[in-house]
Amino acid sequence: MDRAIAIVEIFKDESAFQGTEVIVRGWVRTRRDSKAGVSFVELNDGSCLKNLQVVLDRNRPETATMAERLTTGSAVQIRGTITPSPGKGQSIELLAQDIVLFGWADPARYPLQKKRHSFEFLRTIAHLRPRTNTLGAVARIRNRLSYAIHTFFQKEGFFYIHTPIITTSDCEGAGDVFRVTTLDPTKPSLGSSESAYQEDFFQKPTFLTVSGQLQAEIYALALGKVYTFGPTFRAENSNTSRHLAEFWMIEPEMAFADLNDDLALAQRLLHYVVSDLLETAADDLQFFARFVEPSLLDSLKTVVQEPFEVITYTEAVEILKRADVSFAFPVEWGADLQSEHERYLTEKKLQRPVAIIDFPRDLKPFYMRVNDDGKTVAAMDILVPRVGEIIGGSQREERRDVLVEQMHRKGISPEAYAWYVELREFGSAPHCGFGLGLERLVQFVTGLGNIREVIPFPRTPGHADF
RNA sequence: UCCCCGGUAGCUCAAUCGGCAGAGCGGGUGGCUGUUAACCACUAGGUUGGCGGUUCGAGUCCGUCCCGGGGAGCCA
Numbered sequence: 103m104d105r106a107i108a109i110v111e112i113f114k115d116e117s118a119f120q121g122t123e124v125i126v127r128g129w130v131r132t133r134r135d136s137k138a139g140v141s142f143v144e145l146n147d148g149s150c151l152k153n154l155q156v157v158l159d160r161n162r163p164e165t166a167t168m169a170e171r172l173t174t175g176s177a178v179q180i181r182g183t184i185t186p187s188p189g190k191g192q193s194i195e196l197l198a199q200d201i202v203l204f205g206w207a208d209p210a211r212y213p214l215q216k217k218r219h220s221f222e223f224l225r226t227i228a229h230l231r232p233r234t235n236t237l238g239a240v241a242r243i244r245n246r247l248s249y250a251i252h253t254f255f256q257k258e259g260f261f262y263i264h265t266p267i268i269t270t271s272d273c274e275g276a277g278d279v280f281r282v283t284t285l286d287p288t289k290p291s292l293g294s295s296e297s298a299y300q301e302d303f304f305q306k307p308t309f310l311t312v313s314g315q316l317q318a319e320i321y322a323l324a325l326g327k328v329y330t331f332g333p334t335f336r337a338e339n340s341n342t343s344r345h346l347a348e349f350w351m352i353e354p355e356m357a358f359a360d361l362n363d364d365l366a367l368a369q370r371l372l373h374y375v376v377s378d379l380l381e382t383a384a385d386d387l388q389f390f391a392r393f394v395e396p397s398l399l400d401s402l403k404t405v406v407q408e409p410f411e412v413i414t415y416t417e418a419v420e421i422l423k424r425a426d427v428s429f430a431f432p433v434e435w436g437a438d439l440q441s442e443h444e445r446y447l448t449e450k451k452l453q454r455p456v457a458i459i460d461f462p463r464d465l466k467p468f469y470m471r472v473n474d475d476g477k478t479v480a481a482m483d484i485l486v487p488r489v490g491e492i493i494g495g496s497q498r499e500e501r502r503d504v505l506v507e508q509m510h511r512k513g514i515s516p517e518a519y520a521w522y523v524e525l526r527e528f529g530s531a532p533h534c535g536f537g538l539g540l541e542r543l544v545q546f547v548t549g550l551g552n553i554r555e556v557i558p559f560p561r562t563p564g565h566a567d568f
Numbered sequence: 569u570c571c572c573c574g575g576u577a578g579c580u581c582a583a584u585c586g587g588c589a590g591a592g593c594g595g596g597u598g599g600c601u602g603u604u605a606a607c608c609a610c611u612a613g614g615u616u617g618g619c620g621g622u623u624c625g626a627g628u629c630c631g632u633c634c635c636g637g638g639g640a641g642c643c644a
Contacts, residue, residue: 138601157602174594191604215579215594216605222636223579278642313644338642339569351644430640441640494644539644552637 104181110150112184116194119184126154126196127179127204129233130172132216141169145180145196148232151239151385155187155195156180168201175207175214175233221555228559228568236393239386240556243379244544250378251331251352251540254371260327260354265314267333270306271519278337279309280347310335314353315535316469316522319498322355322533323525329354331540339563343552344490346541348561355535361471361480361497364534365457368484368493369410371538372455376405379547387547395549401487402547404454410484411456415439418447418458425451436462441490448485455486468508469522470496471532482536489546495536502526 106125128147135141139161144153160166172178179202187195213227214234224231231237252262268282284303299306314330321328334351354367379387380402391398413421422433422443427450431440439458448456460478463470470479480497499505505526509516516523544556554560559568 132605134603134606136601136603136606137599138603140602142603142606144604155604187602189602189604210595211578212594213578217580217593218605219579220637334644336643340642341569342640342642343638345643349644491644537644542644 106179108149109145109147109152109154112154112194113150113152116184119194120186121183123181123183123199124196125179125181126156128154128177130174130176130178130207132174133169133172135169141172143172143180143198145178146233146238148238148241150242151235151389155189155192156182156198157195158198158201164200165198168203171203171206172201173207173209173212174216175209175212175230176203177205177207178203221552225554225560232558235389236550237555239389240544240548240550241558243383243386243548244540244556246379246383247375247540247543247547248331250375251371253378254374255329255354258327258367258370260329260356261321261325263318263321263325263328263330264332265311265317265330265353267311268304268308269311270304270308271316278339279312280335280337282308282310312336313351313537315355315537316519318353318355318535319522319533320525322357322535323529323531326358327354327356341563343554344542344545346553346557346560346562349553349557350540352538352540353535355533357531357533359497359534360532361459361482361534364495364497364536365410365412365459365482368457368482368495368536368538372405372484375543376402376547380406390548390550395488398547398549401454405486408454411452411454413447413456413458414460415458415462415478416460418443421451422446436464438465444485444490448490449487453487455484455492457482457484463508466496468512468514469498469505470508471499471534472504472508480534484536486546488549488551489542492542492546493536493538495534497532497534500526500530500532502530 104125106127109126109128112119112124126145126147128145131144131146131153133141133143139159141158141160143156143158145156146153158165158169160169180196180198181200182196182198184194185197187193214230219234224234224237232241255262285298285301311334313334314332318328318330330351330353332350333348335348336345337347338345356363356367387399387402416435418439419433419435422429425446427446429440429442431442433443447458448454459480459482460473461481461483462477463472463479466479466481470481472479482493482495483491484493486492499508502523505523506516509519541553541556545553548556550556554562
C-alpha cells in the first residue's frame with residue numbers, strides 16, 4: 103500500500119501541510135450532502151479525537167459515484183490535497199482526488215449513530231464501540247498511561263519483572279480465586295478427591311494470580327527495585343462500578359525502603375503520569391471534561407500541584423467522628439472504613455488525594471509490617487475523589503518471627519509459604535511496595551463512572567463476551 | 569450476595585386515573601448553491617423482556633423468572 107499519514111500528524115502542524123497531497127485511511131463518521139455538488143465526509147482514523155473533513159466534488163466523475171457509497175462506518179482511503187477550509191469549525195480540510203472504499207457499512211444495519219449512545223448499549227457492541235469518541239479516547243489514554251508508567255519506573259531505576267499468571271498460592275489469604283485445570287467438569291474424575299489432582303496438569307490445585315506481590319518481593323530482595331504490570335484475576339461476586347474479575351495492576355516493590363519511601367514513590371508516580379497526560383492527551387482530557395466530568399481538569403491539576411494529604415487511620419477516625427454528617431455505619435477505632443467514610447475524607451473534607459496509613463493490624467493481611475505500638479501495621483491506602491481506593495500498599499514484615507506470628511494470627515500455615523518465610527532467614531531487609539489498579543487510574547483521569555468502560559473487554563460475574 | 573430503580577420502534581425516551589402505542593434521532597425516498605449533531609417534506613418500522621394472574625378492557629395492577637443500571641459488602 104502507498105504510505106498513508108495519520109490524521110493526528112496533519113493536525114499537529116496544519117500550516118506545513120497546506121497545499122500538499124496526502125493519503126489518509128480511516129472510517130467515515132458522518133457525511134453531509136449539499137446539492138451544490140459537494141459532499142462533506144468526517145473521517146476518523148483513531149489516531150486522535152478530531153475528524154478530518156473531506157470534501158468530495160460530485161461534479162467530478164472520480165468522486166461522484168463514490169460519494170453516496172461513503173456511509174457511516176465505511177473504511178476508506180482518500181488521496182487529496184490539504185487546503186484551508188472556508189467553513190466554520192475547522193481550519194483545514196482535504197479536497198479528495200480519488201477514493202478507495204475498502205469496506206462498506208450498510209447504514210440500515212450499522213448500529214453507531216451520530217448521537218450519543220448509552221454506555222450500556224455500547225457494551226453490547228464491544229466490537230464496534232472503540233469507534234466512538236469516548237471509547238476511542240479511553241483507549242488512547244489507557245495506552246499513554248501504560249507508557250508513562252513504564253517510563254516512570256525505568257527512569258527511577260526499577261526493573262520490570264514478570265510474575266506468574268498461574269499460581270499455587272493466593273496472596274491475600276482471602277478472596278475467591280479462579281481455578282486453573284485441564285480436567286473436564288462434565289467428566290468427573292474416576293479417583294478419590296486426593297488422587298483427582300494426579301490427573302490434572304500441575305498435579306496440584308492451581309489458580310489465576312490475584313497479585314504478583316509475593317513473587318515481586320523475591321526479586322526486590324535481589325535486584326533492589328522492581329515492578330510488575332500485568333493482568334490480575336479475582337473471582338469475587340462483585341457487582342459494582344469499581345470491580346472487575348480481570349484487571350491490570352502495577353505493583354512496585356523496593357528493598358531498603360520504609361513506608362515513607364513507599365508513600366513518596368506513589369506520590370511521584372501519580373504526579374508523573376498525570377502531568378504526562380495533561381501534556382500529551384489534552385484533547386482527549388478536554389473531551390472528558392466537557393462531556394463526562396466537569397471538575398476533571400481541576401482534580402487532575404490538584405494531583406500535579408499539591409502533595410497528598412497523609413493522615414493516620416487513628417486521625418481519620420477522629421476526623422470522621424467530628425464530622426457534621428451522619429454516616430450509615432458508625433465510626434469506631436478498629437472498624438474498617440466504609441465507602442461513605444472514604445468518600446467524605448477525599449471528596450468533602452480534604453478534596454484531594456489522601457493517604458491513610460497505620461491501620462489496625464487485625465484489618466490487614468499477614469505480610470504487613472507490625473508497627474512499634476503492636477496494634478497497627480505500616481499500611482497505606484491512597485484514596486482519590488470519585489474513585490476511592492486507587493492504591494493499597496505497605497511496608498512488608500521483614501522480621502522472620504514476627505511474620506510467622508502474624509501468619510498464625512491470620513490462620514495461614516507458614517509451611518505453605520515456606521519460601522516466603524525463608525526470604526526472612528537469608529539476607530532479609532526492610533522493603534515495601536504497593537498495588538495500583540490501572541482501570542481505577544483510568545477512571546480517575548477520564549471521570550468515567552463505570553469501570554466497564556475503561557477496559558476494552560470487561561469481565562464481570564456472568565459476563566465474558568467478545 | 570443484599571437493597572433500590574428500570575426493561576415500550578434499530579437508538580434515546582414519552583404515554584395523565586387501567587381506556588385508540590407516540591416523539592426525536594437513525595434508515596429509505598425526494599428536495600435544498602460550502603455543510604458542521606446540516607436543514608425541509610414524505611415514508612417504512614412494535615409479540616410494550618418472558619410466563620402466569622386480576623379485569624369488560626393491562627405498556628400501566630398482582631405474582632414469578634430473566635436482563636440492565638445505581639448503591640452496599642469485598643478490594644485495586
